[in-house]
Amino acid sequence: MSKPTSKIDIFTHIMPVRYREKLLKIAPPGLDIIVNVGSTPTLFDLNQRFRIMDKFDGLRQVLTLSAPPVEQIADPKQAEDLARLANDGLAELVHKYPDRFAAGVASLPMNNMDAALVELDRAVKDLKLKGVQVLTPVNEKPLDAPEFLPLFEKMAGYDLPVWIHPRRGQDYPDYRTEEESKCRVFSVFGWPYETTVAMTRIIFSGILETYPNLKLITHHCGGMVPFLRERVIGSYDRIFKDLKDDVRQRLSKPHVEYFRMFYNDTAINGNTSALMCAYEFCGAEHLLFATDNPFDTELGERNLRQVINAIEQMAISDAEKEMIFAGNARKLLALSS
Template sequence: MAETKSPIVDIHTHVYPPSYIALLKSRSSIPYIRSFPPSSSLRLVILPAEDTESTSRGRPVGSEYYDINKKIEFMDTHSIDISVISLANPWLDWVPADEAAKAAEGINDEVNEECGKFPGRLFAFATLPLSGGKDVIGKEIARLKELKYMRGIILGTTGLGRGLDDPELLPIFQALQNAKLPIFLHPHYGLPSSVWGERANDYGHVLPLALGFPLETTIAVTRMILAGVFETVPDLQMILAHSGGTLPFLAGRIESCIEHDAHLKAAGKLGNGRKTVWDVLKKNIYLDAVVYSEVGLKAAIQASGEDRVMFGTDHPFFPPLEEEGEKWASVETNYEAIKGALGGGSKKERAALGGNAMRVLNLNSK
């Protein structure tokens, strides 16, 4: 029997649909899009740490952020068969409460329609109306069943405003578990800017993106583990951006700190039935392969298993700074890391490049 080609699936790839771009252009505080005269080119300013001179106020924003045809072009250039697109940060976190329901419906419908223009090539993670409160969020989760291309939801680390260890979030996690919708957890807020020191303005985006993002993810998931979320919602599935931040590397230390904590012991939290950090990594967590090195990827594979890592690009972020030919170094680096860690042409490599995503996100049913 002829071997069918195994697909390459990008599970970490963003869009700002046209209606979201219009919203950003109407604003003058973060997040916003505007030009800074004398230049007429538009800049996207979304991160708390990037409204500064050294980041030249955010980053340039061109059609690759909102034109779905550009996504397909990028996929073709990089041999990507299927993309699971998600609204980029900061999602709808900032939308006033009474506008959240309508904004989420509009964005999710629009993204679903864009997927429908390229059936079989595009699927999506939906966005939740977090500021609208629990009932509004629950309604949108229920509505996602009607949207053919939705395969999960993208979530930041603030939840309802108090982080992901907030007990108020449990019914939402339960609804996602019951609907079999995985959470794609993605950072945005980083760490307080004071940790970057007095010279932070000289260092561009490096500290918040290279360290703030991964630590934010690590802290958010560790807080969920400490709060017992994965015991209360045992089948909750999470896909962590950037290979889990630093969670695979720090899992042993976190677990050891838990086991040696007198307060947790006195509170009866160390007994039978506790899921260890390793249990959570192997049962509840998937990791993208957006870590740009074999070392980091091997840690991810060891922590969660080779059947739980999935290729991603983070497009349209991290474009080449200069025109360098068609292929993006940021993408090639992740391809190389997968090849190096799992063996070029191997079954394990094919699983990380697409097989795992096809299975976990049910991408065969269009």
Template sequence: MEMRIDFHTHILPLDLPDLTGKFGQGRWPVLEQKCSCGADIMVSGELFRKVTDQVWDAKKRIQDMVAEGVDMQVLSPVPVTFSYWAPIEQALYISQFQNDFIAKTVNKHPDRFIGLGTVPLQDLKVAIDEMKRCKFELGLAGIEIGTNVNGENLDAPEFIEFFQMAEKWNIPLFIHPWETMAKDRTERNNFMYTIAMPSETALAAASLVWSGVMEKFPDLKICFAHGGGSFPYILPRMDQGWEVWPDLRKTSMPPSHYAHKFYFDSLNYDSRNIQYLIDCFGYKNVLMGSDYPFLLREIPPGKVIDDTLKLSDEVKANLLGRNALRFLNLE
């Protein structure tokens, strides 16, 4: 039977230190446990998100995996912990704390978990050093980064060396929305999650294809969360812009040429959207991902792929597991 690998899951250590107390006031996420089965993530004294014990308890995660037919999870940090706003020594501390925790969890359950680390992108030398440690010392399979760094899009010149080294070391990057655009207009109705995150992801992907980053680093492996957000659907409009504004071109080919190098998780909830991703980018560039263990996750993981009736068994096997192993260099 083919493996089912959930590429998009998040984990947070229960003993995450209270860095507000350690370093002084700041926007540090604090985990306040309310009971054995749940906790509140607090930021600046306000509730950011309620979480269940699945966010830190590996045994609970494995129980859910067995119940839902998932063989392995790819563990990545919760984006609120990226902390790109913080002084670099402090941001490195929380990055390394999480990276060590994820590596220990993977080492304890190597048949169940694959790990992704995180790095403090506000300082490129430190970020590159920690990326190197994640791969060559901790044995993590890739790095999760945010869609922007303190308001700077990922095509900013200061990030070029980071992408260069990720390509050189063959380290896959998982790009997840955080610090989304239009925050003042998306506070109500949780539009930050349903509208702003997909738009933020589209801007990150657009920045990388329009700027020439993907042309400069053709072997760079990048996967976008949430099916790429709105990016797949606005890509034809970007190509049209590239055609009609030759003075703005920074690449030799239109954006869609470079977008075909991207990978996307499958978290878009609709089999028609899955089919569109496959039609646009190929079935080998879509990885099953659920956003476990949060409220917006897909239950059971891979349901939308299973419900896409026109897919052959071979294609489904790639979507549900093989593609994740290939992306993470773990075939």
């Protein structure tokens, strides 16, 4: 059995140098995610990043801006400026290192939607970025909030994907009687839950019915949906009739078919059985190689090693593995190589 050599890691994180310098000046002191940024040099040190990438044949990355989202740390005007700075930096990296970076993904000032839509046009038309990343929730607002619908309309028109990244902090308590989450529950389990909530709200709001060609990429392999698929199907089959009339009327086909419209990345730290579960739910056509680089115990190398190995061990054809490793990304992002 041959191993696919070309690999496009579709969900990696980075911080362009000038953006990082500006971020550290204006971010609130003690913000936990800023501490994380400082302890992960491969977010900004390209030499270290490239040394790790060189250990894996045929590897290129799609770059997204690392958290925090600009709208979390800046007022609407500052967020606009930060997004422009970040997007300029991403575009510069892709232009300078095309053999390393297959594409860049825009960030938008989601607390300033007029500016966000203008920046989206600039990012796609002028900078040639290949989509946008949104973090959910957006300053505690759901992605299906009416103010965000113009973004989905534009992305459907551009026929480019939206990368959905979950964002919960320690201030999301595990129980209502507490003030904060303990033992990192907010990220280890809360992020897949947040992804699942966002997917469900997008479906039942009718966004995918209105924009059937809209392409949405979930982080961490579709949250909980592929692994609880029979519960999802059975539960909504049972309660669908109890949903409000306007909710039911937004859907023209079974709810599970909308869940299968999402593209799901493989960034679950390497787990063949879990990937097979996702494969059985959405098919190879909707799985995308990703590692969440560089966030692991080895500055990105561990997840690369484990995720690649997990995909290679999947009981699927070589052609399907090639789709997951690179083919789907090329098609989705209209990449020439």
